[in-house]
Amino acid sequence: MLKIIKNGEVYAPHYLGKKDVLLAFDKIVAIEDKIDSPQDFVEVEIIDATNKLIIPGLIDSHVHIAGGGGEGSFKTRTPEIQLTDITRGGVTTVVGCLGTDGTTRSMLNLLAKAKGLEEEGISTYIYTGSYQIPVKTATGNIEDDMIMVDKVIGVGEVALSDHRSSQPTVEEFKKLAAAARVGGMLSGKSGKVNIHLGDGERAIAYIEEIVSTTEIPITQFIPTHMNRNEDLFEKAIEHGLKGGIVDLTTSTTAKFLEEGEVKSSKALRKLLEHKVAIENITFSSDGQGSLPVFNDKGEYTGLKVGRVASLYEAVKDAILEEKVQIEKVLQVVTSNPATLLKLPRKGYIKENYDADLVLLNKDSLEIDTVIAMGKTMIEKGEVMIKGTFEA
Ligand code: ZN
Secondary structure: OEEEEEEEEEEOOOEEEEEEEEEEOOEEEEEEOOOOOOOOOOOEEEEEOOOEEEEEOEEEEEEOOOOOEOOOOHHHEOOOOOHHHHHOOOEEEEEEOOOOOOOOOOHHHHHHHHHHHHHHOOEEEEEEOOOOOOOOOOOOOHHHHHHHOOOEEEEEEEEEOOOOOOOOOHHHHHHHHHHHHHHHHHHOOOOEEEEEEOOOOOOOHHHHHHHHHOOOOHHHEEEEOOOOOHHHHHHHHHHHHOOOOEEEEOOOOHHHHHOOOOOHHHHHHHHHHOOOOHHHEEEEOOEOOEEEEEOOOOOEEEEEEOOOHHHHHHHHHHHHOOOOOHHHHHHOOOHHHHHHOOOOOOOOOOOOOEOOEEEEEOOOOOEEEEEEOOEEEEEOOEEOOOOOOOO
16 A cells, blocks of 8 residues: 655656655655655555666557557558556556547547556546547547546547548648637646648648637647658757647657658757757657558558557667757656646656656666556566456
C-alpha cells in the first residue's frame, strides 16, 4: 500500500535534486529530502533508488492500441497491443486512436481495448474518429462522444495531405474542429484534433486557413508526423513559432530515414535551436500503427509495425546523441502532453498526482523500474505484471 523510493535524483520533469518519494496506493503523497518509514503500524515497501533517476511515467499520446493499418489488405492489419509492449518502454499513460481503417476497427472496439489496458494497470484515453471525415464515433457524433464518454479527450487521427485521406473540404474539416472544441469545453477536456499529416504538398494548409478565417485557435490542433520529411519539418518550425503544437513521431524505419525523414530526437534539437517553445513540442510513438511503404507510383510494397518502445529510445537519443538538456527532453513525453491534452494528475512528480514513475539507471539511462498507478509493472528490467493473455 505504501512505497518509499529512497535516494533517487528526481526530475519532475524539472530537477528537484536527491529526494525520497512516498507513494500511498495510487498517489504520490510526499517528496522530501528524507522520509522515514512508519514501519511499526503499517507495511512499507522500500525501493532503493541510489544512482538512479526518478522521472514521471511517460505519456504516449498516439498509439493504435487496437491495431491499425491494413494498407496491404487484410493480412496486414496490425495486431492489438499487449500491456508489456507499453510498460517495458516506460510508458504508463497512452492515448489510443484508430487509423486508416475505420470499418473493421470501430470506436467501441477501441474503447474496449482502452478499458482492458486500464484494468491491467495503466492509464488510458482515446480519440474519437479515424482517418475519414465524416468521422465514425461511438454515440453518433463528436460532441456526444466527448461529453458522455469519459475516455474520449479529442478527435483523431484524421488524415490530411495524404493519399489515404478522405480528401475532406476545408469546410468539412472546419466543422469537425468546431465540434471538437465545443465538445471539449462542455466536458472539461482538451478537445484537440489530432491530425495525421501525409507527404502531400498541402501540408498544414488546412490548419492555416482555419486559423486565419475562424475564431478557432492554432492550439486546437495537434498535427503529427511533422518530422516525416524535410519540407514538412520546415513547416513544423514555422507552425511552432506561431504558437502551434508540433508532434514528432518516434517510430521509424531505416528506409524512412534514408528517404528524408528527420529523426525525432534531431528534430527536437532543431526546433529548440529555432526557438520554438518547448511547451509546444511533443513526441508520440505511433505504436502498433502500420508503417507502409509505397513506391513512386503510390503502389504498396511492404509494411512495418510502429513500436511504443521507440518513444523512450528517442528520449535517450535526444539526451545522449543530440545533447538536448534532459529536463527539456523529458518534458516532451511527460508534462507537455499532460498539459496540452488536459490529463488530470499526470505528467509530473508532484504531491497528489498519480503514482506513475520510472526509475532509470543514472549512467546508462536504461529503464530499471516502472510503476503505474502505484503498482510495480517492471522491476530491475524484469516484467512484474504481465498482460492478461501474455505467456
Ligand atoms: Zn498517422
